[in-house]
Amino acid sequence: MKNALHEWNLAPQEAIALQKELAQRLEPADRIDPVTHIAGMDIGFEDGGDTTRAAIVLLKWDPATAPDLAVVEQIVHREPTRMPYIPGLLSFREIPAALGAFEKLSVMPELIMVDGQGIAHPRRLGIAAHLGLWLDLPTIGIAKSRLYGKHEDVGEARGDWTPLRAKNATIGAVLRSRAKVKPVFVSPGHRISLETSLEWVVRCLGRTKLPEPTRLADRLASRRDQRKK
DNA sequence: GCGACAG
């Protein structure tokens, strides 16, 4: 039986070994149920970092009104922070709190957009990939900056993108989600291809840099506009 | 050995 105490409280070397093992279980091909709900997930911190705040925004998918999607549910879940930020091991710091938030969600989505990398990671297991494997749900990683991989300059027009590559493999895409704004890094997590990931991200793109699911989750996880009760 | 380094 999987127990968070044993699966998440690992020493860096053990976590790295686990990532290599789990990455082999990722499904790179699309295996997605008909999408009716999409969730955006992000993490924030309080108390100078002592408290981790996981936020989820559940949206009803409606191609007729997209990218304007109705908010069905919002969850904010707090837990004591368990470990520091270590590049490459982000999921071990943030996923435990995220799981607590998903447990409070009344309806599970068919697709999740996560703030962070999918397989665009040195061991192919960014937070979006790790979360997807754990929940066994399709996930897409949308990061605001690069962690791993190389790429050419991306076009200036909204929608332009260029491959993010590492070791002769394409691990994601650098997408100009909004003209004149720094591009976002899109990479598939679990049960979804890069092509399909880009389609969904673009479909959920308003006139902002981030697609609606992560933009709203970002805002909910952030300290400034939501206030602790 | 020297940088780079999601959030």
Next chain:
DNA sequence: ATCTTGTCGC
């Protein structure tokens, strides 16, 4: 990520 006000630009 977070600490923080005003300010430049579309």
